[in-house]
Amino acid sequence: MAGYAAVQLLTWSxxxxxxxxxxxxxxxxxxxxxxxxxxxxxxxxxxxxxxxCGIYNEDGTRVVSLGSTAQAGVNSVQTATLSASLVAxxxxxxxxxxxxxxxxxxxxxxxxxxxxxxxxxxATTFFPLGATATFANPTNAYIPQFCLGLQTTI
Amino acid sequence: MATTxxxxxxxxxxxxxxxxxxxxxxxxxxxxxxxxxxxxxxxTAWLFPLYLPYTYNVQRVFCMNGNAPGGNIDVGVYNSSFTLQCHGGSTAQAGASVPQYMAATATLSPGQYYLAIVFSSVAGGTYSFSTVPxxxxxxxxxxxxxxxxxxxxxxxxxxxxxxxYLPLFGITxxxxxx
Numbered sequence: 305m306a307g308y309a310a311v312q313l314l315t316w317s318x319x320x321x322x323x324x325x326x327x328x329x330x331x332x333x334x335x336x337x338x339x340x341x342x343x344x345x346x347x348x349x350x351x352x353x354x355x356x357c358g359i360y361n362e363d364g365t366r367v368v369s370l371g372s373t374a375q376a377g378v379n380s381v382q383t384a385t386l387s388a389s390l391v392a393x394x395x396x397x398x399x400x401x402x403x404x405x406x407x408x409x410x411x412x413x414x415x416x417x418x419x420x421x422x423x424x425x426x427a428t429t430f431f432p433l434g435a436t437a438t439f440a441n442p443t444n445a446y447i448p449q450f451c452l453g454l455q456t457t458i
Numbered sequence: 459m460a461t462t463x464x465x466x467x468x469x470x471x472x473x474x475x476x477x478x479x480x481x482x483x484x485x486x487x488x489x490x491x492x493x494x495x496x497x498x499x500x501x502t503a504w505l506f507p508l509y510l511p512y513t514y515n516v517q518r519v520f521c522m523n524g525n526a527p528g529g530n531i532d533v534g535v536y537n538s539s540f541t542l543q544c545h546g547g548s549t550a551q552a553g554a555s556v557p558q559y560m561a562a563t564a565t566l567s568p569g570q571y572y573l574a575i576v577f578s579s580v581a582g583g584t585y586s587f588s589t590v591p592x593x594x595x596x597x598x599x600x601x602x603x604x605x606x607x608x609x610x611x612x613x614x615x616x617x618x619x620x621x622x623y624l625p626l627f628g629i630t631x632x633x634x635x636x
Binding site (some may be wrong): 312331333334335360362391393394413414415417418421422423425439441 | 463464465466467468469471473491492493494512520522555556557585626628630632635636
C-alpha cells in the first residue's frame, strides 16, 4: 500500500467489521524472499464470532490462511501462528470476520474509493478464507490494523 | 495482473513513498485527511517527482476524481528529460468520487520520472490533501509546473509551481479492475 496508512496519520479506532464474512485484502510487495511466522490483528472494544487471516497471490490464489479462529480479547492484539515462505513478489494480506458485531482497530479513508487507488480489494461471502479470492472493489472506507510477522513474537 | 514475482507495487500514486521521496508521508502532519477539492488552476500541468527502484510495467494511469468532475484531464509520466513516456490523452473527466482509469502503456526502467496531471477546468478536481501542504513545501519536494491544456505535451518545459495542490493520482500495472 506504499505507506498509505501513514497518510491517514494512523488514526485508528475500534470499528465494527463492515460486512459479515467479507475479507479485506491489502496489497504488499517484497523485494526478497522471507518467511512469515505469525499474524496479528488488533481487536477493538467488542469481540464476537470468528476471525481468519491469510496471504494471497496477486491472482487471488491462497498461499496460506489461518482458518476460522475465535475472536478473543477486547482492546488487545490477538496473534496466531501463520507459516509461509514467500518468494520476492507481490501479494495480498487478508483479514475476515464472520459477523458485524466484532470490532477491529481501523482507519477510515475519506472515501471507500480511495482504497481502490492503493490497490485494496474485498472478497465478499468469503469466510473462512477460501482457496481462490474473487476480487471486488471495497464498499466501505475501512482499513483494518493487522500484520504478518517475520518473528515468532508480535 | 502480472505474475506474483513482480516485486513492484500494483499501484504507485502521488501519495506513495516513491513520489517526492515520500513527501506526502513525511508531510502527513500538514496533509491531514484527503478530501474532494477543485483543481488549483486550469491548463497547468503539475509534475511530481517519482523514483522507480524497479522496472515498472504501466498499464493504466488514474486520477481519484473529486465530487464534481468537469472538463478534460490527462495523466501521464515524464522521464527526467521531460519527455512524455505514456499518458491517457485528453479525456473527459467522468465519475464523481471514484478513480478514473485511462489506458496508458509503457515499460519504465528504474530511474527518475515525474507523475503528471493536467485539468482543462478548475471545476474538475481530485481528492487531495484538505490542508494544503504549501507551495514552498511542494517546491522543496521537486514539484514543477508546465503551461499546457490537456493533453500533456510530448516534451515539457517546466517552471516552478505556484500551486498549493497535491492531488491523488498515479499509475498502475493492473490492466483492469480496482
